[in-house]
Amino acid sequence: MVGPPPAVAAVRVAVRGALRALPVGSLALVACSGGPDSAALAAAAAFEAPRAGLRAGLVTVDHALQAGSAERAAEVATWGTELGLEPSVAVRVAVGTAGGPEAAARHARYEALGAVAAEHGAAAVLLGHTADDQAETVLLGLARGSGARSAAGMAPVRGVYRRPLLDLPRALVHGAAEDLPVWHDPHNVDPAYARSRVRALLPTLEEAAGGGLVAGLARTAALLRADAELLDSLAAELHEDASADGGLTVRALADAHRALRGRVLRRWAIELGAPPGTLSAAHVDALDALVTRWRGQGSVHLPGGIRIARVRGALRRDDRLP
Ligand SMILES: Nc1ncnc2c1ncn2[C@@H]1O[C@H](COP(=O)(O)OP(=O)(O)OP(=O)(O)O)[C@@H](O)[C@H]1O
Structure with a gap:
């Protein structure tokens, strides 16, 4: 047959x-x-x-x-x-x-x-x-x-x-x-x-590349996917630990690894209403500076008209304040 x-x-x-x-x-x-x-x-x-x-x-x-x-x-x-x-x-x-x-x-x-x-x-x-x-x-x-x-x-x-x-x-x-x-x-x-x-x-x-490029990129994708899933779930835990009163406490974030902190800051900004497509690495870095490079700087402006300030040891949305 x-x-x-x-x-x-x-x-x-x-x-x-x-x-x-x-x-x-x-x-x-x-x-x-x-x-x-x-x-x-x-x-x-x-x-x-x-x-x-x-x-x-x-x-x-x-x-x-x-x-x-x-x-x-x-x-x-x-x-x-x-x-x-x-x-x-x-x-x-x-x-x-x-x-x-x-x-x-x-x-x-x-x-x-x-x-x-x-x-x-x-x-x-x-x-x-x-x-x-x-x-x-x-x-x-x-x-x-x-x-x-x-x-x-x-x-x-x-x-x-x-x-x-x-x-x-x-x-x-x-x-x-x-x-x-x-x-x-x-x-x-x-x-x-x-x-x-x-x-x-x-x-x-x-x-x-001498062959194997497509297969190698597909394998890279599978490996990175597993890594990203782990980091996302660790970031979700950190997010929960850092959350207080609608804000994020600086102390909980400051000791975390940059990879996790960046994820938490990004997720939080999206939760507050920043459109994901317009939220850049520079926005997340500016939020990170409020946590790790604090010099009394002013609030960070995010897409969607959102403003974030550091107030008494926490990141808070300040565009809603009178
Ligand atoms: N018009 C459509 N209707 C239903 N399913 C679609 C349509 N366009 C894409 N898809 C689905 O998304 C898959 C990826 O589509 P895409 O056009 O990116 O790739 P493709 O390699 O051209 O695939 P295909 O040869 O099946 O068109 C398709 O294989 C199909 O399963």
């Missing part, structure tokens, strides 16, 4: 592993753009789910940003039904402008995926990100300069979302999609997007 091609078999194994974590009888929804990665994922889920005693469905999001997108989304949903995926639905979203076009589309997409998952009581939403997507995310995260959390890339499991293909090279996953009706999103190669530019560079970087 002839088995499936090796690429198809590898994708099926990865999907089988992800499905094994779900309760028998539950529904796994494949988020499918119609591109090769998520098409290979959908085909593998259609094959594996019944064998694991699960149900698999498909959801495709129409961002309504390109001509013919509604027809394409409908075709993807019809293809899902032909594969035996149930439900297989296309959802149209309105993409806003906040944070730039990529972020706005992502936000609208995840909102729609979450809503469909909730509506159908899905146990998981499967995403088709590959090791190459992870490598691009790590490089972009490193360039942003925002620390371990962003260089840790995408989580293999986060809430209802799962990324079964995160350890597989894109070329392999594309190989598994060879016989599937796939659509190539022109946005993926549009140099207007930072991700597309990094994506285009990846083969050159891989060659320059």
Whole structure:
């Protein structure tokens, strides 16, 4: 008997592993753009789910940003039904402008995926990100300069979302999609997007590094993720110890390691309402100076109109005082 091609078999194994974590009888929804990665994922889920005693469905999001997108989304949903995926639905979203076009589309997409998952009581939403997507995310995260959390890339499991293909090279996953009706999103190669530019560079970087770059970046992401999780949980403890009366006591923070103090200060500022996207390392450093380099300086101005002052041994919000 002839088995499936090796690429198809590898994708099926990865999907089988992800499905094994779900309760028998539950529904796994494949988020499918119609591109090769998520098409290979959908085909593998259609094959594996019944064998694991699960149900698999498909959801495709129409961002309504390109001509013919509604027809394409409908075709993807019809293809899902032909594969035996149930439900297989296309959802149209309105993409806003906040944070730039990529972020706005992502936000609208995840909102729609979450809503469909909730509506159908899905146990998981499967995403088709590959090791190459992870490598691009790590490089972009490193360039942003925002620390371990962003260089840790995408989580293999986060809430209802799962990324079964995160350890597989894109070329392999594309190989598994060879016989599937796939659509190539022109946005993926549009140099207007930072991700597309990094994506285009990846083969050159891989060659320059003498191979192993994508796999190494994916491993770096996994290691940093574990480190960041530990630091975040230690920071949560410190935050609790330092909290008093809506403020943070300087004494509790001053003795802590800079890595933990920075996390606590950042979390607190966000809790007070500073928008995370606009809170820079310089803001956190200015708060840190109130704790460790105190020379009676004035209050620190944070985005969102928030002002923080050091008052009687504690950091407090002072823009609310009369
Ligand atoms: N319009 C969409 N509808 C549903 N899911 C989507 C959509 N766009 C992206 N996704 C999900 O997010 C994953 C990553 O998408 P992205 O466009 O970043 O990567 P990609 O490598 O081009 O993937 P693909 O080949 O599946 O399009 C996809 O594999 C898919 O699971």
